[in-house]
Amino acid sequence: MAALLDPPLLRRLEALALRVRRAVRGQMGGERRSTARGRSVEFADFRSYSPGDDFRLIDWNAYARLDRFMLRLFVAEQELPLSIFVDLSGSMDWGRPNKAETAKRLAGAIAYVALAALDRVRLTVFAEGPISGGAPYRGRRAVANLFSRLQSFPVGGPTDYDRLVWPIGRQRPGMTVLISDGLGESSIDPAIAALGRARQEGAVLQLLAPQEIAPDWTGDARLRDAETGVEREFTSTPVTSAAYVAALARRTDEIERSAHRRGLRFARLSTDEPIDDMVLRTLRRLGLLS
Amino acid sequence: MSFLAPAAAALALTLPVIVALYFLRIRRPTRVVPALNLWPDEIRDRQANIPWQRLRFSWLLLLQLLAAAVLVAAAAQPALSAGAGLARHSVVLLDVSASMQARDVQPSRLDEAKREVGGLIDQLGPQDRMTLIAVGSVPRVVASVVGDREALHRAVNDIGAQNGPADLSAALALASGLVRPGDDARAYLFSDGIVGPIRTDSANSLPFPVEYHRVGVSGENVGMTSLVVRTGAQSRAAYLHTQNFGRQSRSFSVEWRADGRLVDVRKLTLAGGQAQDLVLPVPSDATLVSAHIDAGDIFALDDTVSAVASAPRAFRVLLVTPGNVFLQQALSLRTDLQLDVIAPSAYRSAAPYAMSIFDGYAPPALPDGPFILINPPAGSPLAGGTPIGIGRVRAVDAGDPLLTNVDLQDVHIARSQDLHASKFGRPLITSLQTPLVLVRDEPFRQVLFGFDLHESDLPLRIAFPILVQNLSEWILPPSVPSHSFHPDEPVTIVPEAGATSVTVVRPDGSRRSLAGGSVATFGDTDLTGLYTVEQVVAGKVDRSWFTVNLFSEQISQLKPAERLTLPPLSSTTAAHSAHRGQLEIWPWIALVALGVVVVEWLAFHRGL
Numbered sequence: 088m089a090a091l092l093d094p095p096l097l098r099r100l101e102a103l104a105l106r107v108r109r110a111v112r113g114q115m116g117g118e119r120r121s122t123a124r125g126r127s128v129e130f131a132d133f134r135s136y137s138p139g140d141d142f143r144l145i146d147w148n149a150y151a152r153l154d155r156f157m158l159r160l161f162v163a164e165q166e167l168p169l170s171i172f173v174d175l176s177g178s179m180d181w182g183r184p185n186k187a188e189t190a191k192r193l194a195g196a197i198a199y200v201a202l203a204a205l206d207r208v209r210l211t212v213f214a215e216g217p218i219s220g221g222a223p224y225r226g227r228r229a230v231a232n233l234f235s236r237l238q239s240f241p242v243g244g245p246t247d248y249d250r251l252v253w254p255i256g257r258q259r260p261g262m263t264v265l266i267s268d269g270l271g272e273s274s275i276d277p278a279i280a281a282l283g284r285a286r287q288e289g290a291v292l293q294l295l296a297p298q299e300i301a302p303d304w305t306g307d308a309r310l311r312d313a314e315t316g317v318e319r320e321f322t323s324t325p326v327t328s329a330a331y332v333a334a335l336a337r338r339t340d341e342i343e344r345s346a347h348r349r350g351l352r353f354a355r356l357s358t359d360e361p362i363d364d365m366v367l368r369t370l371r372r373l374g375l376l377s
Numbered sequence: 378m379s380f381l382a383p384a385a386a387a388l389a390l391t392l393p394v395i396v397a398l399y400f401l402r403i404r405r406p407t408r409v410v411p412a413l414n415l416w417p418d419e420i421r422d423r424q425a426n427i428p429w430q431r432l433r434f435s436w437l438l439l440l441q442l443l444a445a446a447v448l449v450a451a452a453a454q455p456a457l458s459a460g461a462g463l464a465r466h467s468v469v470l471l472d473v474s475a476s477m478q479a480r481d482v483q484p485s486r487l488d489e490a491k492r493e494v495g496g497l498i499d500q501l502g503p504q505d506r507m508t509l510i511a512v513g514s515v516p517r518v519v520a521s522v523v524g525d526r527e528a529l530h531r532a533v534n535d536i537g538a539q540n541g542p543a544d545l546s547a548a549l550a551l552a553s554g555l556v557r558p559g560d561d562a563r564a565y566l567f568s569d570g571i572v573g574p575i576r577t578d579s580a581n582s583l584p585f586p587v588e589y590h591r592v593g594v595s596g597e598n599v600g601m602t603s604l605v606v607r608t609g610a611q612s613r614a615a616y617l618h619t620q621n622f623g624r625q626s627r628s629f630s631v632e633w634r635a636d637g638r639l640v641d642v643r644k645l646t647l648a649g650g651q652a653q654d655l656v657l658p659v660p661s662d663a664t665l666v667s668a669h670i671d672a673g674d675i676f677a678l679d680d681t682v683s684a685v686a687s688a689p690r691a692f693r694v695l696l697v698t699p700g701n702v703f704l705q706q707a708l709s710l711r712t713d714l715q716l717d718v719i720a721p722s723a724y725r726s727a728a729p730y731a732m733s734i735f736d737g738y739a740p741p742a743l744p745d746g747p748f749i750l751i752n753p754p755a756g757s758p759l760a761g762g763t764p765i766g767i768g769r770v771r772a773v774d775a776g777d778p779l780l781t782n783v784d785l786q787d788v789h790i791a792r793s794q795d796l797h798a799s800k801f802g803r804p805l806i807t808s809l810q811t812p813l814v815l816v817r818d819e820p821f822r823q824v825l826f827g828f829d830l831h832e833s834d835l836p837l838r839i840a841f842p843i844l845v846q847n848l849s850e851w852i853l854p855p856s857v858p859s860h861s862f863h864p865d866e867p868v869t870i871v872p873e874a875g876a877t878s879v880t881v882v883r884p885d886g887s888r889r890s891l892a893g894g895s896v897a898t899f900g901d902t903d904l905t906g907l908y909t910v911e912q913v914v915a916g917k918v919d920r921s922w923f924t925v926n927l928f929s930e931q932i933s934q935l936k937p938a939e940r941l942t943l944p945p946l947s948s949t950t951a952a953h954s955a956h957r958g959q960l961e962i963w964p965w966i967a968l969v970a971l972g973v974v975v976v977e978w979l980a981f982h983r984g985l
Contacts, residue, residue, distance in 0.1 A: 178411035186411075270412035299411055307405045312413035320405055321416060324981065330417040338415065 091195045091234045096363055100196055103366075104204045105167060106377040107262055107288055132160040167206040168223075170258055170287070171198055172278075173237075174267030174294075176214040176246035177314035182296020182358055187242040189358040190266045190294050195234050196366045197264055200376060202230050209258075210236065214244040217254045245314040246271030248278040255281040263289040264375070269342045271314060276345045283349030290352035290375050293342055297359045299335065302328050385452035391445050399438050440977035447970040451963045456502070464563035466522065467507045468552045468585065469494055472568030472592075473536060474513055474543035475864065476932045479569070481595035481675045487538045490567035490592045497565060498529045499961065508555050509533065512568065514541030514865040516548035521555060540678060540903055540925075541865035542932060545572035549583060549944065556584050569593040570938025571931060582947035589941050596936025597623030599647065599672035600679030602928050604861065606659055606666065606686045608712075613659040615684065617668050621647035622934040629672040631655065635663035635686070645670075659686050665907055665922060679933045683907050684861060685922045691715045692853050697724045698736035703836030704751075707845035708734075714849065732853050737829060747852045751826040752794070759801060761794030761827050767808045779805060779816065779847050783840045790835065793828035801825045822852045854896070861924045868899045868923060873914050882909040884925075 092100075136145060136156030149157040173194045179187040198208045202224060210220025210233060218240065224233045248271065255263065255278060263282055269275050279291060305323045312318075321327070339355055346353040352373050356365055370376045380386075410416065471494055477487040494509075501507060501524070509520040509532055520532040545568070556562045562585040569592050603618035621627050626648045633641040641657060659666055667683035674680070694708065696718045708716050717730070727733040727744035734749045739757030743750070753760040767790040772780050785806065795811045796804075802817025802825070815825040835841050854871050862868055870891060872879050879891040881899055884906030891897040902908070902925045912919045927933065 181409065181411045268411060270415070272414065296411075304408070308408040309405045310413055310416055311407055311409045313409050313411050315413070317413055318407070319413060319416075319418070327417050331415055334415040334417075 091192055091238060092199065092362070096196070096366075097199060099363070099367060100199050101203045103200045103371070103376045105169060105197075105201055105206060105262060106374055107167060133157050134160060167201065167204075168209065168259055168261030169198070169201045169206050170209045170211065170255075170261065170263040170289075172217075172251065172255075172263065172265045172267075173210070173212045173240075174214070174246065174265075175212045175240055175242045176271060177243045178246065178268055178270045179294075180242040181313050182298055184296070184358040186268055186294050186296050186358055189356075189362070191237045191240075192362050193292065193294070193356075193365060194264070194266055195237055196362060197370070197375075198224070198233055198237075199230055200366075202227055202233070208233065211254060212240045213246075213251055214242075215247050216250045219254075246273065248273050248275045251278040252281040255287070256285050258285050258287065260286040261288070263287040264292065265289070266292045266294055268295055269293045269338060275342055279342070279345045279349055279351065282351060288350070290354065290370075290373060291342060291346040293339060293353070293355045295335075295355065295357055297357050300332075300357060302331060380453040380455050382452065382454040385449065385454070388449045388452055389446070391449070392442055395441055395445055396438070399435070436980055437977060440973060440980060444970055444973040444977060447966055447973055451966040451970060454961060454963045455966065456961045456963075463497075463500055463502070463505055464561045464585070465505055466556060466560050466562040467497065467501070467505065468556065468562060468564040469497065469507060469509045470512050470545070470548050470552065470564055470566040470568070470587075471509065471519075471533070471536060472543050472545075472566070472572065473511045473539050474571065474932070475538070475540045475678050475927060475929075476543075476569055476571040476676070476935055477592070478538045478540075478678060479593060479595075479598070479676045479935050481593055481597070481935075485538070486569055486593045487536075490590075491533050491536065493567055493590060493592070494533050494565075495530060498526050498533070501526055501529075508552065510548055510552055511536050512543045512545055512548040512566075512572070513539040514544055516544060516551045518551065518555070539865070540905055540927065541863065542929065543568065543572040545941075546574070546576050549575075549587075553584055558584065560584070563588065565590060566941070567592055568941075569935075570941055571935070572941070575941070575943060577942055577944050582945045583943070584947050586946060587943050589943075591937050591939070593935070593937035595623075595675060596934055597625060598674045598676045598679070598933055598935045599623070599627050599629060599670060600674075600676065600927075600933035601668060601670065601682045602679065602930050602933055604666075604668060604682045604684045604926065604928075606684050613661065613663075613686065615657045615659050615666055615686070617655040617657055617682070618652065619645065619647065619655065619670065620652035620930070620933070621649060622930075622936075623674075624649040627672055627674075629670050632669045632671075633657045633666070634669070635660045635666050637665075640666075663687075665924075667907075676933070676935055678905060679927045679929075681905070682861075682926045682928070683924045684926075685907075685924055687922070692731040693717065693729060694849075694853075695719065695727055695730040695733045696736065697721055697734065697738055697740075699738070701736045701830060703830060703841065704734065704736060704845070707836075707842040708849065710842055711846060711849060714853075732849070745821075747821045747823060749824040749826070749848065749852070752829040753825070759799070759825055761796040761799055761811070763795060764792040764828075765795050765810050766792050767810055767813070767828070770806060770808050770813065773804045773807050773812075777805065779851055780844070781847060783844045783847065784838070785840060788835045788838055788840060789833065790828050791832040796825070796827045799825070799827075816848075824848055824852070858923055861926045861928060862902055863928060864903055864905060864925055865900070866902055866925070868902060868908075869896060870899055870910060871896050873912050873919060876912040876914050876919075878911075878913045880911045882911065884908065 136158050140158055144158045146157045146159045171194045173190050175187050179190060198210065201208045205226065208224045212218050212220060220236050265278065267275060305328065307322050310319050310321045343353045352375055354369055354373050356369060471490055473487060477490065479486050482489045498507065506522045506524045507520065507529055508522050509529065511517045511519050519536060520529055523529055552564055564585050564587040566587055567590045599621045601617060601619050604615060606613060606615045619631065626646065628646040631643040631645060632639060643655060645653060647653060663686040665683060666686050667681065669681045672680060691713050692715065694714045694716050696705065696708065696716060698704065698718065699720060705718060708714055721738040724740055727746065732747045733744050736751045737754065739750060739753040739759065750759055770785050770788045770790055772785055790813065793811060793813050796815060797811055799815060801815040803815065804812035805816050806814040811827065813827050817823055830836050854869055858868060870879065879897065881889045881891065883889065883901065884904045889901055891899060905925050905927060908923050908925065910921045
């Protein structure tokens with residue numbers, strides 16, 4: 088755990104909470120307003136008494152005035168279901184600092200914020216296919232397990248975003264954070280579309296290394312794809328480098344427009360940005376954390 | 378067009394090498410990238426997956442082949458035929474005389490001539506040779522039969538202007554000596570045509586043709602050609618001659634200075650070709666006077682002149698005679714002689730005198746120094762034989778400097794001692810009967826007259842004072858001549874008795890030491906201005922002066938000569954096989970190659 092995130096950062100993360108735009112219904116009690124009615128101090132509504140209702144909820148003052156049994160209803164406080172999908176494909180095992188390592192730390196930080204707020208965290212990593220991170224995690228005591236599980240996942244293989252559609256679609260409404268570089272042979276758009284259909288609120292975080300944002304080499308080279316191993320001879324010139332940068336910008340733009348179309352937040356992050364800044368500044372500015 | 382280094386064409390082998398390199402596989406480092414599909418998938422010129430492949434068209438390959446081809450062409454040193462016809466041996470005569478300092482062409486005639494000579498050097502072929510002669514008052518060979526163009530350019534650049542005249546005859550004679558008979562030679566004269574008289578007789582015929590390249594366009598110049606200081610009974614005055622050698626009228630002022638102090642300023646306006654003489658005051662204490670005109674013309678060398686105003690040092694001369702008014706008058710014409718006349722009976726010694734003259738008398742012991750002995754009495758050591766009657770009088774050598782302007786045609790002498798047997802020296806004036814006047818240089822300059830002046834009409838002729846003047850100046854030249862000299866004219870300096878060192882300070886402040894105690898000829902008079910002669914006598918520094926001025930109407934008129942009359946070609950001149958000169962163009966081709974390389978570099982970075 089210590090290797091994934093520093094204790095000082097964890098202490099600062101405890102002051103944060105995931106921020107949802109609308110209330111969602113959880114399975115267990117928590118600290119968030121839910122669409123369900125339950126016991127809390129926050130009044131929600133009145134309704135007529137039906138046999139079988141808990142008569143402790145009858146508003147006797149209303150009965151005195153209206154001569155009818157009325158029940159006082161309160162807002163239920165439940166947990167927030169958070170799903171984190173982390174891309175650990177071959178293209179993520181690249182860059183200085185390494186994108187996969189940074190993705191794990193970022194996922195750990197977001198998960199820690201959720202667990203500290205008694206939210207439920209479901210972890211899924213993916214490359215060629217989704218790999219579940221085990222049963223949902225809940226409570227601070229699950230932090231160590233989650234971090235340990237995160238660090239144990241191998242990195243490599245091609246990315247197949249189409250195979251994320253099914254696990255995303257079977258989720259209950261809640262929050263989902265998708266961390267990926269958005270690169271690969273297949274498009275990430277089906278996965279983002281699935282998030283929209285599953286009424287998921289959340290964010291798509293594109294994580295790139297500084298060396299791929301601005302290539303730092305020129306000249307002759309044999310290029311090898313990190314995921315497929317396909318090779319091609321190439322001569323880097325200012326012109327071809329500019330063409331690559333433009334292609335990457337187009338890919339980023341496609342992902343951002345796809346996310347916004349589904350009501351999801353989007354941020355492009357660089358691995359040379361400290362993890363503290365990513366979480367405490369970028370994600371807060373994005374509205375994902377508060 | 379021809380190629381000066383055709384062997385460089387072998388470098389064309391680099392072209393197939395470049396093509397071969399395009400065939401060969403390039404070893405590239407492997408780079409892992411996250412997404413290969415983001416990198417442009419263009420077929421590159423050097424993309425190759427097998428060692429040998431079919432050659433694809435490539436702009437880069439084309440440009441590289443073009444650059445290599447152009448470089449090979451430049452290395453072969455192509456040359457175009459130039460306009461001028463060059464001989465195998467080109468003799469360049471470059472006028473460096475004073476008139477070439479005129480600035481009617483910028484920056485000066487000499488620089489323009491040097492530029493033209495540079496162009497001629499550039500046309501030399503690999504087999505051609507050039508001799509470069511600077512034509513000044515004394516011609517100088519700057520480069521002798523040289524084929525190295527860089528060395529020739531350096532030699533031309535090192536040539537500087539001189540202040541003297543140009544002796545073209547001497548330069549042509551020098552050039553003739555450098556050309557072997559039968560050589561394919563041609564001379565190129567770069568000059569304004571203001572050169573000394575040219576001997577055009579057949580005896581000076583040339584073994585090569587001469588092309589005259591005229592330099593200069595204008596003769597608009599105002600200058601001073603004479604400045605003389607005359608001492609009268611009461612005062613001294615200077616006579617200055619100014620002249621407008623151009624066609625346009627000019628107004629200017631003359632600044633007149635004595636020892637650097639401004640004495641007078643005169644405004645003058647001279648029409649084209651007009652001259653004017655000015656009489657200017659000379660202060661009694663002045664040593665040096667100078668005049669400067671601010672005409673702003675194209676020639677500065679004749680705009681400042683100077684003259685020595687102080688009187689020269691006097692020589693003490695002893696005349697021992699029973700009475701000879703002719704001799705006394707003739708000697709007194711020379712102002713720097715202090716004459717003592719005594720009777721023979723009063724003669725004791727000639728020791729304190731610079732020169733002694735014995736007329737009809739010979740001392741028992743002749744002085745150990747310069748003297749003139751006239752008609753020595755019989756029995757004296759230098760006396761001749763029995764007097765004999767004299768017929769026609771004539772000069773032994775009419776060109777002898779001692780007889781300059783001495784006309785002996787109407788001179789008659791009644792009788793003279795027979796000097797046939799005399800061992801005194803060489804005869805100067807003679808007759809059919811006997812030599813009449815003998816002179817000798819050693820041990821001192823001495824003269825022996827064999828006849829009594831009273832028995833001749835020589836003293837009544839104008840030749841007599843001139844002869845006495847010539848002889849006395851030969852025997853006693855002024856220690857430092859106070860008159861003006863022309864540039865490069867040698868100056869004879871006779872040190873004072875007892876002088877331990879003699880130093881000449883030139884106008885630019887440089888000093889030249891002369892050997893003390895003997896007559897010296899000072900030749901470093903190339904600069905115009907005031908020269909100071911410093912002699913140390915008994916621990917004291919004695920200063921005297923002389924000046925060097927241009928004072929040449931021929932040079933000051935400046936107008937370039939349209940054509941020159943040159944000596945004829947000698948009959949042995951080789952058939953001139955002038956070939957076309959060559960103008961090398963490889964630097965321009967190399968520049969094109971550089972441009973192609975730059976385009977190739979740009980093309981590479983633009984991804985062509």
